[in-house]
Amino acid sequence: MQRKSLWMLLSFALLLGALLVWLQRGDGIARQAERQLLLPALAGQLEKVRALEIRHGELPRIRIVREGDAWVVPDKAGYPAAAGEVNRLLRALAAARKVEAKTRNPDNHARLGLAEAGEGAATRLTLEGLGGAPQVLLIGQASRQGGQLVRWPDDAQVWLVDQPLALVDNELAWLDRRIAEIPFASVREVAVRHADGERLRAGRDSAEQFNLNLLDLPAGRRLAYEGALNSMAALFSSLDFADAASLAQVAFDGRPELEFVVRTFAGGELQGxxxxxxxxxxxxxxxxxxxxxxxxxxxxxxYRLEAPQYAVLARRAGELLAPRE
Known part of the structure; x- marks a missing residue:
């Protein structure tokens, strides 16, 4: 009886030891996978990416294609993409490393924003040009620990990576929305003409003069306050659009509601x-x-501008003058 009990204890110990070795081996494999590059094919090969696509659920895809040294958005008639944003994403992907293996249970995918479709669908990122088939990555929620939750479409394993990879699913956010970046200090004059013929000219004599003046100031009148016209020049220092349409696809009839000219001290000029x-x-x-x-x-x-942007330029002299004394 004692011998039988001894053999049972010995067998149990051997079984427990084998189980422990197996668990440690599995844990070792997981640890070995951690800190590996998420996309090793991308490391040092950013220039090989020819196109990328972003798609969230049933929303329209956003496709961005490399043309020479530039990025463009084909579905927006080839308008330039925001190269800084595209390159930022590619650098983050190239640097991303696996930090921790998370769940493998598909039932948890929707809760983590990593479902294939439907509620909790992941943002699907496709990279082309790295050799072979396009690489597809599913991007889910940002982690409270920092970084992002991701997985591959054919693998239930969820990984936490050490780079933020949140992608905006709005095409406008991927366009180069800049129209002009004319430094405020360089602007000598801004002139506008309304559809009814009323004109306004704001300007200054030198770059050392900070405030713009009303160049056709009526006799005996003054501006309501110094700097009342500065915003007309400052608008062009960082002028972005809210939307864009190719003139091949849209036409405008009739007389413009407003025309303008911007002139710089260096002889630059822009009409619109x-x-x-x-x-x-x-x-x-x-x-x-x-x-x-x-x-x-x-x-x-x-280029569609927001109403406040337009209002800055569409000034009239009457609203800028101080009351008569």
Whole structure:
């Protein structure tokens, strides 16, 4: 009896030892996988990526394609993409390392934003050009520990990686929305003409003069406050659009609601005109010279500006003058 009990205890100990070895082996494999690069094929090979696609659930895809040294959005008539955002994403993907293996249970995927479809669907990122078939990564929620939860479409294993990879699923956010970046200090004059013929010219004599003046100031009148016209020049220091449409796809009839000219001390000039369509203000750029990289927008496109942006430029002298004394 004692011998039988001894054999039972010995067998149990051997079984327990084998189980412990197996568990340690599995844990070792998991630890070995941790800190590995998420996309080793991308490391040092960013220039090989020819295209990327972003798709969240049933929303339309966002496709961005490399053309030479630039990125463009084909579905937006080839408009330039925000290269800084694209390169930031690629650098983050190339640097991303697996930090920790999370759940393998598919029932948890939707809760983590990593489901294939439906509620809790992941953002699907596709990279093309790295050799072989396109690489597809499912991107889920950001982790409270920092980093992002991800997995591969054919693998239930969820991984925490050490880089934030949240992707905006709005096409507009991936466009280069800059129209102009003309430094405020370089602007000599801004002139506007309304559809009814009223004109306004704001300007200054030198770059050392901070405030713009009303160049056609009526006799005996003064501005309501110093700097009342500065916003007209400052608008062009960081002018972004709210939407864009190719002039090959949209036409504007009738007279512009507003025309403008911006002139710089260095001899640069930008002309443009606004059209009112559906209650929205659309800017079409005209002739320009001497602005170089300060002008990013294109003449064959129309740019929708927000109402407050338009209002800054569509000033009238009467609203800028102090009451008569």
């Amino acid at each position: 005109r606004f059209y009112l369509r559906g209650g929205q203000h659309w800017l079409v750029l005209g002739e320009s010279r001497g602005l170089g990289a300060q002008l990013i927008g294109q003449r064959d496109w129309a």
